[in-house]
Amino acid sequence: xxxxxxxxxxxxxxxxxxxxxxxxxxxxxxKSIKRSGFGPNAxxxxxxxxxxxxxxxxxxxxxxxxxxxxxxxxxxxxVLLARENFGCGSSREHAPWALEDYGFxxxxxPSFADIFFNNCFKNGLLPIKLDxxxxxxxxxxxxxxxxxxxxxxxxxxxxxxxxGKEIAFEVDAFRKHCLLNGLDDIxxxxxxxxxxxxxxxxxxxxxxxxxx
Amino acid sequence: xxxxxxxxxxxxxxVVRQDADGTALIxxxxxxxxxxxxxxxxxxxxxxQRKPWRTASMLAVPDHNVPTTxxxxxxxxxxxxxxxxxxxxxxxxxGIVEFKMGDIRQGVVxxxxxxxxxxxxxxxxxxxxxxTSTHGAFAALAHGIGTSEVEHVMATQCLVxxxxxxxxxxxxGVLGRGVSAKDVALAVIGKIGTAGGxxxxxxxxxxxxxxxxxxxxxxxxxxxxxxxxxxxxVAADDTTIDYVKGRPFAPHGxxxxxxxxxxxxxxxxxxxxxxxxxxxxxxxxxxxxxxxxSPEMVTDINGRVPDPASAxxxxxxxxxxRALQYMGLQANTPIAEIKVxxxxxxxxxxxxxxxxxxxxxxxxxxxxxxxxxxxxxxxGSGLVKAQAEKEGLDKVFIEAGFExxxxxxxxxxxxNDDRLESGERCASTxxxxxxxxxxQGSRTHLVSPAxxxxxxxxxHFVDVREWQ
Ligand code: SF4
Numbered sequence: 009x010x011x012x013x014x015x016x017x018x019x020x021x022x023x024x025x026x027x028x029x030x031x032x033x034x035x036x037x038x039k040s041i042k043r044s045g046f047g048p049n050a051x052x053x054x055x056x057x058x059x060x061x062x063x064x065x066x067x068x069x070x071x072x073x074x075x076x077x078x079x080x081x082x083x084x085x086x087v088l089l090a091r092e093n094f095g096c097g098s099s100r101e102h103a104p105w106a107l108e109d110y111g112f113x114x115x116x117x118p119s120f121a122d123i124f125f126n127n128c129f130k131n132g133l134l135p136i137k138l139d140x141x142x143x144x145x146x147x148x149x150x151x152x153x154x155x156x157x158x159x160x161x162x163x164x165x166x167x168x169x170x171x172g173k174e175i176a177f178e179v180d181a182f183r184k185h186c187l188l189n190g191l192d193d194i195x196x197x198x199x200x201x202x203x204x205x206x207x208x209x210x211x212x213x214x215x216x217x218x219x220x
Numbered sequence: 221x222x223x224x225x226x227x228x229x230x231x232x233x234x235v236v237r238q239d240a241d242g243t244a245l246i247x248x249x250x251x252x253x254x255x256x257x258x259x260x261x262x263x264x265x266x267x268x269q270r271k272p273w274r275t276a277s278m279l280a281v282p283d284h285n286v287p288t289t290x291x292x293x294x295x296x297x298x299x300x301x302x303x304x305x306x307x308x309x310x311x312x313x314x315g316i317v318e319f320k321m322g323d324i325r326q327g328v329v330x331x332x333x334x335x336x337x338x339x340x341x342x343x344x345x346x347x348x349x350x351x352t353s354t355h356g357a358f359a360a361l362a363h364g365i366g367t368s369e370v371e372h373v374m375a376t377q378c379l380v381x382x383x384x385x386x387x388x389x390x391x392x393g394v395l396g397r398g399v400s401a402k403d404v405a406l407a408v409i410g411k412i413g414t415a416g417g418x419x420x421x422x423x424x425x426x427x428x429x430x431x432x433x434x435x436x437x438x439x440x441x442x443x444x445x446x447x448x449x450x451x452x453x454v455a456a457d458d459t460t461i462d463y464v465k466g467r468p469f470a471p472h473g474x475x476x477x478x479x480x481x482x483x484x485x486x487x488x489x490x491x492x493x494x495x496x497x498x499x500x501x502x503x504x505x506x507x508x509x510x511x512x513x514s515p516e517m518v519t520d521i522n523g524r525v526p527d528p529a530s531a532x533x534x535x536x537x538x539x540x541x542r543a544l545q546y547m548g549l550q551a552n553t554p555i556a557e558i559k560v561x562x563x564x565x566x567x568x569x570x571x572x573x574x575x576x577x578x579x580x581x582x583x584x585x586x587x588x589x590x591x592x593x594x595x596x597x598x599x600g601s602g603l604v605k606a607q608a609e610k611e612g613l614d615k616v617f618i619e620a621g622f623e624x625x626x627x628x629x630x631x632x633x634x635x636n637d638d639r640l641e642s643g644e645r646c647a648s649t650x651x652x653x654x655x656x657x658x659x660q661g662s663r664t665h666l667v668s669p670a671x672x673x674x675x676x677x678x679x680h681f682v683d684v685r686e687w688q
Contacts, residue, residue: 024542025535026414026514028654035635039285039299041259041306043367053656062299091535093415096448097654099350099364100257119415122384122450123350123364130368180382182243193368194268197376200237200245204273204378207236207247214233215342217471217479218249219276 010132011190015113016159017086021150022076027090028097029124033106037062046102047109051077081154089146090117094135095124104131114160116167118143129183130193134162136177162188223489226455227386227421230361230486234344236378245378249343251370253280253316254329255307256635257348261371262310272314273377279338279469280311280318283328284635288598288625291321300636327601327627330354330568334438335603337467341456341483346373351568351651353444356453357437358460359486361421363450384450385495387420388488391428393502398685400578401436402570402649402668404428404500405443406508410518412498417449420496423488424454428502434463435574442569443651446515455487509555509681510653510666512543517653519555521671521683527551546655547663548643555681558665561644563588563595563676564658565622565669567632570649571600573607575669579649580613582673582684588621589679596623596638598630622676634659647675 037049039062048066055077057070071078077085088107094117095103104127107115112133118140120128128135138146149169150156159168162184167175186193197204212219224232236245258280265272272278285300287293295301304321311318319325325332330351333339339355345362346352348370355362365379373379389408409416422444424437432440437454444452454460461480464470471479506520517540519526528544528551531537544551549558565571565579576599588595597617599605605627608614614624631638632650634657640646642661649672650657653664667675674684 023538025539028514028652030633030652030654030657034656034660035633038256038635039297039303041263041303043260043263053660059660093418093448096414097350097652099348099352099366101260101348101366101368104366119418121415121448122418123366127366127368130366180243181241182239182380193380194270194372194375197245197372197378197380200376200378203237203245204247204376208377211233211247215479215482217475218340218343220471220475 009190009192012132012134012162012187014159014161014163015086016157017113018082018084019087019089019146019150019156019158020076020082020085021089021147023091023147025091026093026096029095029100029103030097032095032103033100034060036060038100038102043105044109046106047111050106050110051075084111086111086113087158087160088112088115089143089150090115092118092140094120096121099123101127101131104128104133108133116143116146129187132187134160134187136167138175138177142175223492225386225488225492225494226359226423226453226486227361230342230344231383233342234361242382244381244383246344246381247378248346248373249277250338250345251278251373252329252333252345252347252352253278254284254347254349255282255303256284257367258310258370259303259306260367261374264371265374270375272374275315277377278316279333279336280307280316281326281329281332282307282321284629284633286321286628287636288628288630288638291626324602324606327604328568328571328629330442331571331600331604334358335467335601337464337470340464340470341460341486346379350445351442353450353452354438354442354568356441356444356451357434358464359453359456359483361451361453364445384421385419387417387422387449387496387498388494389422389424389498390426391424391500391502392426393428394431395428395502395505396685398670399505399507400668400670401432401439403505403508405440406510406515406518406666407500407505408498409443409447409515410508411500412447414446414514414516415448417444417447420449421451421453422447422449424452425488429454430457433574434459435572438572439569446651456483507668507671507684509671511547511549511555512540513546513653513655515651515653515666517543521555521681523555525549525551525553525555556683557680559591559645559680560647560665560675561593562640562646563592563672564631564646564648564650565596565672566598566600566630567650568600569651570669571598571604573604575649576604576608576613579669579673580616582670582687583620583622583677584616586620586677588676591679592676594623595621595676596625596631598625599627601627631658633657647672647681
């Protein structure tokens with residue numbers, strides 16, 4: 009995993025609640041056995057007017073000019089602003105893969121679905137939960153001023169607005185540590201091999217049928 | 221000792237270590253594997269030259285991409301085929317038990333696991349699929365995980381997790397005739413919303429839940445994720461134990477007695493504390509039908525499509541407007557006047573033998589309405605299919621004009637060839653009515669198997685209770 013660096017990123021507002029993982033990356037793209045290359049199909053059904061299938065040349069497809077991600081002013085966005093319950097639905101990690109591959113580093117919303125939230129951290133994406141009222145203000149600000157950017161500093165857990173105002177955000181200490189250092193969970197857990205083995209001995213004695 | 225919830229008991233018995241900030245390493249007893257969310261995990265394992273910790277804890281099955289007709293011809297779509305072949309190859313390489321496409325035990329992963337006794341009370345169960353919550357019906361701690369976590373569990377047998385809060389959903393009383401677990405699930409989601417359970421593990425309890433069969437409890441726990449909860453669960457009782465008994469992966473002999481003794485402790489103690497409690501009166505639940513693009517957009521068969529003008533706030537109003545537009549519905553239309561084009565009876569929510577029986581009971585001796593372009597029944601596994609055929613249910617469906625298919629996820633998410641055309645409206649027993657879920661532009665209404673069968677016969681939604 010890449011280390012998470014402080015960004016000063018263009019913000020794109022996606023003004024919908026309950027954006028589900030089917031919308032983030034439609035199921036036909038889940039047939040891939042790779043982890044990369046999902047970016048051009050992020051939000052496929054909203055981004056394009058024609059139906060997308062894996063293997064198509066996306067540059068030849070019909071773009072939906074009304075979809076916010078397609079508007080010229082939001083090209084190159086790194087911060088996705090969303091409404092409540094973002095990422096609901098399936099457990100597919102293809103959703104954060106697609107968002108990361110598209111170029112997002114940060115997603116800000118009032119709430120996230122649990123599994124999606126978890127999956128983000130495994131892929132160098134930072135999901136930030138903020139108060140609904142603050143998110144609403146950001147939506148307004150991003151709509152009014154073209155080129156609206158937010159500086160996101162994970163180390164200090166601060167979002168800096170263009171006018172210099174700061175918003176503090178919460179993040180789990182362990183996840184922060186992993187993101188900042190680009191650490192792989194598996195390697196960390198494997199440092200606990202002895203604990204796992206000791207647990208297994210105990211567990212097997214208590215519930216031998218699980219090992220029969 | 222203080223009183224514990226069922227969730228506390230399941231959690232505590234699996235903590236390998238616990239850090240001061242609440243992050244814990246949780247031991248996983250069972251990992252179920254399917255073709256869509258595992259290839260990248262296997263690849264990661266190989267790249268890091270790691271071996272699975274305990275292959276005997278894994279059980280694999282292809283389900284999302286498999287065709288439901290003409291199996292002998294194999295999978296036509298080369299990309300789908302490659303994904304299934306990749307699963308076969310990975311399982312062969314690592315020595316993981318897999319029920320392949322031609323095996324009678326093959327089916328939707330969440331139907332197959334319990335059917336094999338691979339899901340047992342007291343277990344922690346994970347799978348790279350959000351509907352893993354289904355297995356909580358067995359008093360197990362079961363939830364969906366992402367592909368990185370699939371790899372993590374493969375390599376370490378553990379998951380890094382934090383404990384959720386506990387919610388009690390209590391349904392007391394007796395469900396009315398024609399009202400099923402699916403209706404309870406939708407009514408709960410209608411009440412608490414699709415994010416209502418976020419951050420919680422839900423325990424379903426109360427006399428109405430105890431009265432449900434294991435099939436019904438699985439339907440209910442399956443939908444816990446649609447209420448935002450990663451895990452749903454039901455306490456173990458005789459119904460649970462009777463279901464598990466004699467299944468291939470269930471304990472035998474001396475171990476059986478020991479296991480049963482332990483399983484009987486898997487319930488919340490008297491006085492256990494929950495962080496939230498929701499109560500429903502079983503007698504008040506009518507057959508449910510969703511009208512929108514989120515499972516919380518639901519009403520009952522006597523209801524109407526709501527008017528966005530009456531939405532509680534501006535964000536909701538926008539959502540409702542967009543949903544009505546997408547669904548091609550007018551505000552205030554009575555649900556019973558909505559005509560459907562297709563009917564899908566299947567998925568890990570409602571494709572078990574009991575679901576087949578309930579749908580067949582409605583279809584028996586009747587004919588699918590002329591306006592229905594396709595009504596299909598997709599059993600949850602090869603064993604469900606065989607049992608249904610033994611009972612003659614296949615004939616009931618076929619005579620009524622339904623198609624009788626081979627097991628898989630099918631039109632629940634339309635990853636294989638089974639899908640709706642844009643604008644088509646479907647009465648579906650699956651669990652998600654999101655935009656595009658059953659094909660681009662598809663319009664899904666979630667209902668119970670009996671309600672889906674009734675809609676197929678009537679050509680529009682109808683109160684199945686009037687038919688029985
Ligand atoms: S039946 Fe549907 S919900 Fe269940 S595992 Fe398959 S795709 Fe997922």
